[in-house]
Amino acid sequence: MRIAIVGAGAVGGALAGYLAATGRHELSLLARGAHLAAIRDGGLTVQTPKGTLTSRPRASDSAEDLGPQDVVIVTVKGHGLPALAASFPALCGPDTLVVAAQNGIPWWYLYGAGDGVTPEPLEVVDPGGAIWSAIGPERVAACVMEVLPARIVGPGVVAHTAMPVLAFGAPRPGDHAEKLAALADSFNTAGATARLPADIRVPLWSKLMLNMAVGPTSVLTGATMGAMEQAPGMVAVQGRLMRECLNVAHAWGVALPDDIDERLSRGSGVPGHKPSMLQDFEAGRSMEIDPIVTTVLELARRRGVPVPTIETLWALTALKERVARA
Structure with missing residues (x-):
């Protein structure tokens, strides 16, 4: 081809x-x-x-x-x-x-x-x-x-x-x-x-749950995957972000399994890796805030799903980008 x-x-x-x-x-x-x-x-x-x-x-x-x-x-x-x-x-x-x-x-x-x-x-x-x-x-x-x-x-x-x-x-x-x-x-x-x-939407949302948990949080902290996995309280924050993503997916009829605890306990397997959103931030490139975060807020709004942790993450990450680019 x-x-x-x-x-x-x-x-x-x-x-x-x-x-x-x-x-x-x-x-x-x-x-x-x-x-x-x-x-x-x-x-x-x-x-x-x-x-x-x-x-x-x-x-x-x-x-x-x-x-x-x-x-x-x-x-x-x-x-x-x-x-x-x-x-x-x-x-x-x-x-x-x-x-x-x-x-x-x-x-x-x-x-x-x-x-x-x-x-x-x-x-x-x-x-x-x-x-x-x-x-x-x-x-x-x-x-x-x-x-x-x-x-x-x-x-x-x-x-x-x-x-x-x-x-x-x-x-x-x-x-x-x-x-x-x-x-x-x-x-x-x-x-x-x-x-x-x-159904391609199942792996799409599964990957999005991970992106939501590690992308914006890495920008806010400057941490690698492994550093976030080891930080006190960080896994709990990531779990809340993933749970809210899961709830939005379910509201849109996506049969996404609830494997959050297992995924978090398993870890990333690439502890030294910087998520792509952090790589973009450090290089001065525009970040994937809209595809990864803002769209989830929009889909949550359309289905009436509360996502307070994601809303907080969006506000902090968007502000950090504006300040850095000012």
Whole structure:
């Protein structure tokens, strides 16, 4: 298949490395800056726990250069998507599948969300419906990165500290089954773990519970995953955040299991890792507050679910970002 990855940074670069390793696909990357220049000059290097993957995918900063694709995997963070809306028509033919690989509640969430739910954009992450109009929810699927703690080591070099675990699925179960099965098979062949759950919203919310518990809290504290796990009282705070997320998911009909205590007792397994939201804050980049936190507040409001801990977290994290950027 012709596959383009839009936003080939840490996560996108890691996914590209695994797809390239299969030799099955014509792979292209939409990237920018020094990372793009390095990939053009020397290829892409992905350092994994099981060895190093090297490849030389086509790379550009122009969607027009890459042309129509069979699959477009979007790893740009949710709050950055509206600015890229104009790029998608050049990448999409009549049958192109767009796979959204982002943290948080996505722009397409209300499409196929159940009986009585109006399919419409979520204004919080898609102002004016720009992405909804440019892509169309009927051609979208999701990739939930259940495990992929990735970072850019240097231009053209990406590393991750745990083997990827990915979940693929469409907003309406059963849609795009053939292409999603082919993608999952490619990642499994390359050594990652990819699965096709019956309802993609279950792993989406499960990952969101973790993002909610560790992302904003790491920004407020400056702590790594391990430091938060060891701090007195911190696990209890994370548990309250996850519980409120779980309640919102249940209010929207998502059959999410209550495994909070087990997950917290197990720990992250990557104690030295800085959550991506903290990495963005320290680098002066915009953070995923809206996809991870603000959208949950909006969905809670629509269903009348109390989320006082999340409301407090949102206020503190948003203020910290405003002060830091002032």
